[in-house]
Amino acid sequence: MIDPFGRTINYLRLSVTDRCDLRCTYCMPERMRFLPKAEVLSLDELDRVASAFVRLGVRKLRLTGGEPLVRRDMLYLVERLSRHLASGVLDELTMTTNGHRLAEFAAPLAAAGVKRINVSLDHLEPATYARITRGGDVARVIVGIDAALAAGIAIKLNAVALRDDNADHLVTLAEWAHARGADLSVIEVMPLGSVEADRRDQYLPLTEVRARFAERWTLTDLARSTGGPARYVRTNEGGTIGFITPLTHNFCGGCNRVRLTCTGQLFLCLGDDADADLRTPLRANRDDRLLDAAILAAIERKPERHAFDHRVAKPAVARHMSHTGG
Template identity: 70%
Template sequence: MIDPFGRRISYLRLSVTDRCDLRCTYCMPKRAAFLPRSELLGLDELDRLAAAFIRKGVRKLRLTGGEPLVRKGVIGLVERLSRFLANGALDELTLTTNGTRLAHHAADLARLGIRRINVSLDSLDPATFARITRGGRLDEVIAGIDAALAAGIAVKINAVALRDDNLGGLVDLAQWAHRRGAELTVIEVMPVGSVEAERIDQHVPMTEVRRRFEHRWTLTDLARRTGGPARYVRTDAGGTIGFITPLSRNFCDGCNRVRVTCTGRMYMCLGQEARADLAAPLRASADDCLLDSAIDEAIGRKPRGHDFAIRAGSSPAVERHMSATGG
């Protein structure tokens, strides 16, 4: 799949649910409204969608949410999708999780071929973590991370930089992760969906975040790429840190991904409203001719990039929340 700007689309982020057992302040409003379960694609339909994209050239598949591990039957879906690892059609099957249920599923995920996962963790302080997540328990997430590492799964911790919440603890978070053999990626807060907080109050430019790390370590830029937008550095202590900069350093020129929601909507860009309905063609025919045509048509409309900006009083770039888009 080649988009209008010559970018090869080889990475699918497939949401299995919009539900989450946390309510992170930068992700969703306190009283989030979730879809009726009847509107979600069935597991068979999610499998068929994934198979269509893999047949069309996707080599990396990430399951997302919401929180994917709250979806009933999700391990069965992972088991079915693992056939594409076995036959070489996929290079990687992975997921992004908040870690709350990871301790229960890590061994199964490892058994089914998942070798690397992302875990969202914004603070090591229990009170700060509970405030950011609106009630989450830090010990559950740490237990999940340790279970994944014990099962042989590489862990990359994702932390959103928030000026008044966790900015002062990011260096210690990196050091904690490195001691466990995990990596850390720091992400600029994105203007996706309306939340109670002002985005401009939450936002920290990644240049400022990087300076904090440089006070602790000497950083060496790496050429490493993992299929996502992060740019990586290595510390002189041997740890790896990634930086994702949707605002301060746009990365759209190299975009290789699309997102499909748990209702079958395909979004060609996280920061744009351009989308395609894949549920209707999926359900209209037993074969995939209509589905393939819908995917091709949508790829032909993939925009050049997002228009993220954060200013005082500005509206979100898009009104849908990250949990509804798919991670």
């Protein structure tokens, strides 16, 4: 699959639910309205549409949400999709999770072929974590991370840089991750959906974050790529830190991904409203000719780049990250 700008699209982020057991202040309002369950694709439908993408050239598949591990019978979908790993047509099946339920699922995920998981973790101090997530329990997340590591799953922490909440804590978070053999990526807050806070106040450019890391370590730029937008550095103590900078350094030129929601809505860019309905062709007949054609037609409309701007109060798009798929 080649988009209009010559980029090969080989990475699908598949949201299995828009629901989440947390309400992070930068992600959604406290009283979030989730999609009606009747609109959500079944697990077999999600398997079918993901398999269509794999057939058309996707080599990396990430399961997201919302929080993917709150979806009932989630392991069934993982086990179904793992057949593409066994056949060799899929290189990697991964997941992004808040970690709250990871302890329960770590071993079976590893058994199904999941070798790498991203865990969203913005702070280690219990009260601060609970405030940012509106009720989350960081101790549960730490137990989940340790369970995943024990199961042989590589862990990368994702931390959203928040000026008033964790600017002074990110070095500590990196040290904690590296001590466990995990990596850390830091992400600029993205203007997706309305939240109670003003994201202009939350915004912390990663140039400032990198400067803080440079006070603690000597940083060496790496050519490493995991198929995502992060730029990586290695510390003189051997730990790896990634910087994801949608606002201070646009990375769209190398975009290789699309996002599919749990309702079958394909978003071609995280920061653009360009989309395609895949649920209708998916349900139109039993073979995948219409589905394949809809996917290929959508890729031909992929925008060149997003238009995020941290100086503007209004979100770049109205939908929340939990709906789009993280």
